[in-house]
Amino acid sequence: MCKQVVIIGGGPGGYVAAIRAAQLGASVTVVEQERLGGTCLNIGCIPTKTLLHTAELYRTLLKGKALGLKVDNLQIDWTALQNRKKNVVNRLVKGIEALLKANHITVKTGRAYLTDKAAVAVNGEELSAEVILLALGSEPMRLSFPGADLPGVIDSTQALNLETIPKSLVIIGGGVIGVEFAALFCSLGSEVTVVELAAQILPAIDSELAAKLRQDLSRQGVTFLTEAKVTAVEDGEAGYNVKVAVQDKVEAVPGEYVLVAVGRRPCTAGLGLAEAGLVLDRGRIVVDQHFATAVPGIYAVGDCNGQRMLAHAASAQGVAAVEHALGHPSIYCASTIPSCIYTTPEVASVGLTEEDLQEQDIAYQSGTFGLIANGKALIEEGQTGLVKVLTEADTGKVLGVHMLGPHATELIAEGALAIRMGATIEDLITTIHAHPTISEAIGEAALAVKGVAIHLPPTR
Numbered sequence: 001m002c003k004q005v006v007i008i009g010g011g012p013g014g015y016v017a018a019i020r021a022a023q024l025g026a027s028v029t030v031v032e033q034e035r036l037g038g039t040c041l042n043i044g045c046i047p048t049k050t051l052l053h054t055a056e057l058y059r060t061l062l063k064g065k066a067l068g069l070k071v072d073n074l075q076i077d078w079t080a081l082q083n084r085k086k087n088v089v090n091r092l093v094k095g096i097e098a099l100l101k102a103n104h105i106t107v108k109t110g111r112a113y114l115t116d117k118a119a120v121a122v123n124g125e126e127l128s129a130e131v132i133l134l135a136l137g138s139e140p141m142r143l144s145f146p147g148a149d150l151p152g153v154i155d156s157t158q159a160l161n162l163e164t165i166p167k168s169l170v171i172i173g174g175g176v177i178g179v180e181f182a183a184l185f186c187s188l189g190s191e192v193t194v195v196e197l198a199a200q201i202l203p204a205i206d207s208e209l210a211a212k213l214r215q216d217l218s219r220q221g222v223t224f225l226t227e228a229k230v231t232a233v234e235d236g237e238a239g240y241n242v243k244v245a246v247q248d249k250v251e252a253v254p255g256e257y258v259l260v261a262v263g264r265r266p267c268t269a270g271l272g273l274a275e276a277g278l279v280l281d282r283g284r285i286v287v288d289q290h291f292a293t294a295v296p297g298i299y300a301v302g303d304c305n306g307q308r309m310l311a312h313a314a315s316a317q318g319v320a321a322v323e324h325a326l327g328h329p330s331i332y333c334a335s336t337i338p339s340c341i342y343t344t345p346e347v348a349s350v351g352l353t354e355e356d357l358q359e360q361d362i363a364y365q366s367g368t369f370g371l372i373a374n375g376k377a378l379i380e381e382g383q384t385g386l387v388k389v390l391t392e393a394d395t396g397k398v399l400g401v402h403m404l405g406p407h408a409t410e411l412i413a414e415g416a417l418a419i420r421m422g423a424t425i426e427d428l429i430t431t432i433h434a435h436p437t438i439s440e441a442i443g444e445a446a447l448a449v450k451g452v453a454i455h456l457p458p459t460r
């Protein structure tokens with residue numbers, strides 16, 4: 001008899017796991033309280049990148065003359081752009097509905113709970129299953145400064161659905177979501193200020209890349225206040241005045257809206273998880289290397305286990321979890337998970353950073369190639385970018401690839417594959433990259449590890 005699998009959550013963790021479980025012969029039910037596709041499709045990856053795509057086109061076309069274009073009276077049609085965003089999202093959600101149907105997966109709409117027998121209850125019905133997979137996702141964290149409840153203090157979901165482009169926007173948090181929204185609204189003409197508590201924006205990214213991105217976005221018009229803390233938001237002429245403590249001073253930064261982008265927390269409260277025997281650590285479901293929880297037969301993947309809050313990580317974990325649960329061999333290789341930021345320039349990173357290597361006391365070599373010497377980057381106006389390759393000192397094994405520049409989010413797949421295959425610096429060097437492409441810079445950065453990049457002056 002085929003195994004019964006019940007999955008709570010239809011985001012990239014849940015729906016991908018559902019399809020994999022069906023492929024392996026299980027009888028699968030997905031319970032989703034909102035829309036299939038989860039945060040990623042409906043209010044995350046897809047709508048943000050749709051808006052960023054148009055914003056970047058707009059910013060590029062504004063430079064028309066320099067690019068050999070005559071562009072008169074270029075305007076943003078915000079309503080049409082919002083409609084395009086909805087259409088892209090709807091098409092993808094419909095695609096998932098069709099895929100689940102084609103795989104004979106049952107979808108139930110409603111909020112699911114674990115009962116004390118570790119079964120799933122939804123809409124008054126109890127679903128029993130040999131395998132339960134929790135893919136519950138996450139929600140924005142809130143801060144509790146005075147004024148945090150004012151109507152113009154918004155989260156990322158509200159920022160995606162603003163009725164007009166704000167004249168000014170203060171973003172609290174210089175992480176990936178904050179920086180992407182800064183790039184988006186700055187390109188669309190808003191005056192944007194990012195307030196970040198740490199000394200560096202994007203603390204998880206290679207510090208050289210983070211500093212360069214900050215420079216580039218500052219040049220585009222974004223103001224960054226680092227080592228700065230929002231103490232209050234008050235009504236003001238622009239809409240609001242955000243009180244920001246920077247060193248010994250308190251500044252008042254005006255903003256029509258204040259976007260709080262200080263991270264996300266797992267949606268694990270009030271679902272009977274602890275009562276069913278699951279172990280939680282600050283809201284995150286504790287899992288082992290197979291994403292199994294403390295209760296046999298119950299797995300937890302994606303944002304709700306808090307390991308890597310990324311859509312592709314959630315999907316890979318979902319696949320690994322159901323494969324393990326259904327007795328199928330599975331591989332989950334966390335070191336190949338890329339982190340991408342869809343600003344202009346783009347940032348993409350896989351493997352260890354220099355900071356990680358130093359912290360872990362691993363002897364390494366580094367090679368950096370600036371895109372100023374790359375022909376395609378010049379064509380695409382991405383000369384401020386760079387590629388950095390990090391290798392293990394003894395073996396030459398690729399440990400990290402970090403990129404800033406055009407198409408970095410696409411090109412990082414080469415770095416991920418190199419890490420997955422245990423490639424060495426010689427493998428990168430002897431892989432022939434097409435000309436003219438930005439990818440040539442990966443080969444050059446690999447050569448730079450040995451001090452012999454072709455398109456750089458000799459170092460010794």
Ligand SMILES: Cc1cc2nc3c(=O)[nH]c(=O)nc-3n(C[C@H](O)[C@H](O)[C@H](O)COP(=O)(O)OP(=O)(O)OC[C@H]3O[C@@H](n4cnc5c(N)ncnc54)[C@H](O)[C@@H]3O)c2cc1C
Nearest residue numbers: 009011013033038039040044045112137302303309310311
């Ligand atoms: C603005 C923004 C931009 C982002 N951009 C990117 C990006 O470019 N790339 C990237 O990799 N990641 C991005 N992310 C993160 C990405 O969206 C998440 O990592 C990903 O969606 C996690 O997938 P998941 O399946 O774990 O959870 P989710 O996608 O959050 O799905 C969980 C689903 O479970 C449902 N659910 C929860 N509890 C219950 C219940 N009790 N009963 C029934 N249903 C339930 C929810 O309704 C939801 O649909 C972004 C996030 C945001 C907010």
